[in-house]
Amino acid sequence: MENQNLILAIETSCDETAAAVIRNGNEIVSNVVSSQIASQTRFGGVVPEIASRHHVEKITLVIEKALKDANLDPEELDAVAVTEGPGLVGALLIGINAAKAFAFAHGLPIIGVHHIAGHIYANALVQSMEFPLLALVVSGGHTELVLMKEHGHFEVIGETRDDAAGEAYDKVARVLNLPYPGGPHIDRLAHEASEGVVFPRAWLEDSYDFSFSGLKSAVINFKHNMEQRGEKIIPEQVAKGFQDSVVEVLTTKTVRAAKEFQVKQVIAAGGVSANKGLRTSLEQAFAKEEIPFYVPPLNLCTDNAAMIGAAAASMYNASVRGNLSMNGNPGMELKSWSKE
């Protein structure tokens, strides 16, 4: 990052109301996340209307805390960044309109950031990014393999054709009557079983794409069949079987892509990269391949605004600017901002 800059970043794409201040794209000056999990647990998942209502309630408090923790006045900032998409449109709109009002009030430029670019750039807050770089983005809404040749360059080489990995985790958790969010519970149960039920793996031939809906159906069918025979399923073994399938496919494809594109660094990003089973598998695989592999700390894997600020710093240096007519973009495509 050639220029010194201080960016206030805001993220409200799902159920976390978050704000952060980032210096030069690599230093977290403050990082505030207000989670709605306690409220959303009642519904067994994120209800968009409820998420939007919580965001309006918390938004200025969260921004104020980020500024206070950073001990900064708005005038000292260089730009305001906000998640423009993808995400829940009603939720995105709260962050976007707060960001626009704040930027306008203080005459600051505004930068609209892609949520996945944010997840990838969470790594810039931990160590410098080396290119070419391969990012495995796994969360409740995304499962993507992204190749980066330089800062601000993105090429999606594979993505899910149906459910995101995190979505499959949540659905299988529901089948096993585990509380929301289900991912951590499945991860925990999977480690309690020595043997897992054997579930299929969706390889999709040579493609780097993913598919998890068949696996999810296989788990549901397995449970039904067992119940029809009057037998009980062992949740630990189902959890392990499911997780083994997800982890093996993710790891195998990521390793294959890393080798094909001869990347210097592999990173995992997104909420599901906090999963112990997945982390361990990727760490072991890349240790064997002698390719540096990194996962950001847990608080930077889940949705946060620090990562949005990190991505925005690269955009700021590339002179990317938004304007006051920015809208929520729920299906936003990941586009490069590098000049090439």
Added chain:
Amino acid sequence: MIWLGIDTSNTPLSVAITKNGQTLVEIVQNVKLTHSVTAMPVIEELLAKVNMKPNDIDAIAVSEGPGSYTGIRIGVTIAKTLAWTLNKPLVGVSSLKVIASNANLFNGLVCSLFDARRQNVYAGVYRGIHMEPVIEDHHCTIVDLLTNLKELKEPVLFVGQDVTIFEEVIKEHLGEKALFAPKTLQLPRATKLIELAAEKPFQSMDEVQAFVPKYHRLAQAEAEWMKEQKKE
């Protein structure tokens, strides 16, 4: 005293700046555009028109609902963020009352309503120059509203763009007691919003931070969840 008023509660958008009670500039837009795209550029444009900076505003008025959930959230988010970060007072006013006050010179009851789908409405009934509430804003079926209005045995002037949807059933229930405002009085005007806001006390900064729209309805998932809780 310089006020900025913002109403994004339904399809129309209205923004105004007033000084010492007099209009400096006002816009009423009644085209189907996303408030998220238009509201901030309009605010910027109007301030530029009157040659003012954001910090020149002394107080902010916002229509707080009911209305389109997303619509009111956009207005409220912009208003509360500006108020908080510029350290200015914020006053919320019922979006039904804002439209009712277009007819505040009418000598009688003014009923303001928005369509809430499936024969439901958001409605409020007011009277007099200061728009004293006769029936507080609420969410109900159109028939319940009209039954309540009939009991008041007075002429009622209906205002709001959605009134036309219910014109027949209104006439059926109230007959000659039902009066309908001309179309030009059916859109929210931010100057009327400011007029009503100026009569209310300012909120503390804590209240500004905690400010949320008045939806007058639970989110569906929440309503269902509460029903489940009662069953158990």
